[in-house]
Amino acid sequence: MIAFTRPVPPSVAQCELTHLERQPIDPERAARQHDEYENVLQSLGCDVRRLPGLPEHPDSVFIEDTAVALDECAIMTRPGAESRRGEVPGVAAALGVLRPLYHIEGPGTLDGGDVLRVGRRLYVGISTRSNADGARQLADAAGAHGYTVKRVVIRECLHLKTAVSTLPDGTLLLNPRWVDAASFDGAPHLVAHPSEPEASNVLVVRDVVVAPVGAPATRGMLEKAGYRVVAVDASELAKAEGGLTCCSLMVAPLSNL
Numbered sequence: 212m213i214a215f216t217r218p219v220p221p222s223v224a225q226c227e228l229t230h231l232e233r234q235p236i237d238p239e240r241a242a243r244q245h246d247e248y249e250n251v252l253q254s255l256g257c258d259v260r261r262l263p264g265l266p267e268h269p270d271s272v273f274i275e276d277t278a279v280a281l282d283e284c285a286i287m288t289r290p291g292a293e294s295r296r297g298e299v300p301g302v303a304a305a306l307g308v309l310r311p312l313y314h315i316e317g318p319g320t321l322d323g324g325d326v327l328r329v330g331r332r333l334y335v336g337i338s339t340r341s342n343a344d345g346a347r348q349l350a351d352a353a354g355a356h357g358y359t360v361k362r363v364v365i366r367e368c369l370h371l372k373t374a375v376s377t378l379p380d381g382t383l384l385l386n387p388r389w390v391d392a393a394s395f396d397g398a399p400h401l402v403a404h405p406s407e408p409e410a411s412n413v414l415v416v417r418d419v420v421v422a423p424v425g426a427p428a429t430r431g432m433l434e435k436a437g438y439r440v441v442a443v444d445a446s447e448l449a450k451a452e453g454g455l456t457c458c459s460l461m462v463a464p465l466s467n468l
C-alpha cells in the first residue's frame with residue numbers, strides 16, 4: 212500500500228471543530244505522534260509518501276478527507292468545510308499519476324472520512340460535511356466502475372468513519388450511539404467499548420488493526436476475537452477531531468491490481 216500523508220501544520224490549533232470544545236493543541240507533540248504513526252505504517256509495509264506541508268491549511272494533516280481512492284480511479288472530494296478546499300489540488304496532483312481522477316463539483320460536498328468501502332459497496336455518511344449531491348456524484352463516478360453507493364444516517368459525530376470502520380475480515384467495528392448497525396446490509400459487526408467512543412475509528416493495514424492507545428478495552432476485545440492489533444497514540448490530533456484513518460490516504464500500487 213502507498214500511504215500518502217501530510218505533515219502537521221504549525222497552525223493545527225486553528226482547525227475546524229464541530230462536536231468538540233476547542234482546547235490547546237501542542238503542534239510539536241502532534242507532529243511527534245504523527246511521525247510515530249508514519250513509522251508504524253512503514254513498519255507494517257506501507258510505502259509512506261509525505262506530501263509537502265500546507266501551513267495555511269490547519270486541517271491539512273487529515274489527508275483522508277481530500278479523496279476517495281478506489282482501485283480503478285480516485286474521486287477528488289469537495290470538502291464540506293470551505294477552509295479545507297485548498298487541500299485538494301496537491302493531492303490530485305499526486306494521485307493523478309496513479310489513477311484516472313473524478314472531481315466532486317459544487318453544490319456537492321463530500322469528505323473522504325464519510326466514505327466507508329466494504330467490497331464493491333460504498334457507504335456514505337450524510338453529515339455536516341457531505342451532502343446528498345456529493346453522494347450522488349460519487350455514485351455516478353464509482354458506479355461506472357461497478358461500485359454501488361448507499362447513504363447512511365449518522366448522529367452526533369463528524370464523519371461516518373468516526374462511527375464505523377472495517378476490520379481485516381470485513382467485520383465492522385462500530386459505535387451504536389452514532390450509527391445503526393442495520394444500515395450495513397447485514398454485515399457482521401462488533402461494538403467498540405462504550406467508554407471508548409473514539410475506538411470505532413481504526414485503520415487496517417493488511418491483517419493488522421491500528422487502534423488508539425486510549426482504547427485498551429476495545430483493543431483487548433479485538434485481540435480476544437483473534438485480530439492482530441497495534442496501538443498508536445494520536446491523542447493530540449484527537450483534540451482536532453481527527454482519528455487514525457484520517458491521517459493517511461491509502462492507495463494500492465498499480466502492480467497489485
Ligand code: CIR
Pocket residue numbers: 226227228229270273275276292295323324325369370372373451452453454456457
Ligand atoms: C475537520 O473538522 O475537518 C478536522 N478538524 C478533522 C477532520 C478529521 N477527518 C476525518 O475524520 N476523516
